[in-house]
Amino acid sequence: MAEHDEGYGISILKPRGTSMRSEVRVIRLVLAGWLLSIVAFQVFVYLLEVNYSELLLNELTFFNLPIHFWLTGQFLPLWFIILCALFNFWMDRHSVRSLDGSLRFTVRGSRSREGE
């Protein structure tokens, strides 16, 4: 995915065009939320286990479940659903905006032709 100067230069690292740039920005945000949640929760659980022993993990419960079971087994799948829904809401709005933009462009184009 390195930069190169020939051709169309499609790359997720160097998006081109207004539409692709904003789409890639949202993809990066969603993927950051996805990656951070997975890594951070496991590191958190690992540090709890290493530093405070199993007793604390047993004591810390949420919705009846030990905290690590709840965070990983219940919350993370729910978080993934939320991330996907947020991405879709944004994509829906983005596609409407793109459509508006292309319609405005068409109307402006036809007006300017009319003026000629």
Place this chain on the structure above:
Amino acid sequence: MLSPTVQLLPLAIVAGMFALFILSGLRTRSRQASEYGFNGGYTGRIGIGAAIASNWMSAASFMGLAGMFYLKGYFAMAFVVGWTGGYVLLLVLMASQIRRFGKFTAPDFVGFRYESDSARTMVACISILITVIYSVAQFRGIALLVSWLFGIAYIPAVVLAASIVVSLVVVSGTLGVARNQKLQYFVLIVTFILPLMLLTRKLGYFWLLPQFGYGAAISDLQQQFGFAWSEPFSTVSLFHWMALCFTLMFGTAGLPHVLSRFYMVPGIRDARWGVVWGLFFIALIYWSAPAYGVLGRLFEARGGIPFSADPGSADMVILSAVSNAGLPLWVVGLLAAGGMSAAFSTVAGMMLTGSASFSYDIYPRLIRPTASETDKVYAAKGFFLILAAVVMVLTLKPWGMIAEIAALAFALAGNTIFPAFLLGIWWDRANAPGVIAGMLSGVLITFLPFLVGDALPVVSRLLPPTSSAFIGAPVVIVVMVVVSLLTTAPSESIRRFLARDVHDCSEE
């Protein structure tokens, strides 16, 4: 939990469920023919979601996951996160874009994008290999259930299971049965959740939401029997957990039968929302699966049954938990029916796709270039039987539990097809030599632990067979990038197609 007698009531429930699917499939076929024509019915976002979920649910989800919890405790959470988180990758990086390519299969996609018949044939071969590995996991699930239903040993059960699969596929094909995926998902969710609610109620826990109610069983196990679930990384390292989790996620976004849901969806917007619903339906099962493993352990501890590390017993824990709880036999029958349905639909779909891939991507290109359409149909039928035989033989002596076998297929998909699709969509400079070199490296990385793992233990530690894509997929991406940059760029036409038809690169 082998019983020497035939389980008549559960057997009747299983047979009734298959009869229901066949009748419903015949009805669906006639309705589609009359109302929708050959394009099939438009089912809406929830319908697409149910189809995604029922397509996804296999013996690994239905039986294997609970077995992993029973044996390995928190480590099995890597499966839950891996098998749900992969859909985030799939949605944001691939779902819409795949649809815009307008191709029908993974070999079609790769052949078109990389303008290479060799890459196309290679993906077809890898897809078939994935089919074989994944089908072994399903055959194992079916065989364990058949073994219990008929009261026979595992080896004859494998042969009987293979015969049942082939017979049902032939009957369905002859009658032209369409797959009613909404009904199938409904059956799966009811047969999985209802027994769990009854099980939790029997123990006096919060049974209305057993997904939370089983938490009390974890503390009971700890307090009454000294069984600790609270040391997540005491036996498995954090690296191993992460490696498995990310391998499953990369594999999810690379499995041909998962990607195939997005080639022909009616609209991109519906496809995207279908993923959200599909993920929700899948999560309903995964929120519940740990409960079976935990409750299975608790019933054994209370009944004084010694803990068994036997993988076969662990894979059957959903049935043994319900059976040990003293619930009626029809409840066990429901679970057996759900497990059979999940495993059968997956294995039938994958093997039929594998056979089609052989007859259209490999047979006329590598074996018989002059093959007619009739020859290809015969080749597909013959290859289906060969696939069934190969899978049956491999299932006689499987190399792990159901979920572990499936994980190997995920590792292969994550090391090969995932990078090929990812760069194919998001980097226009990726070319045929790059993808071929990358996929060859991916196959090598997947099987390296089997080849040199004994001689070089460090390989098995860094690339565990079920978890090799964590390191493997990034390595394959680097190989693809380097080889692509060192060789000629793809044609102008495919790069223009990517810029104009797949991505919107215009400036407002």
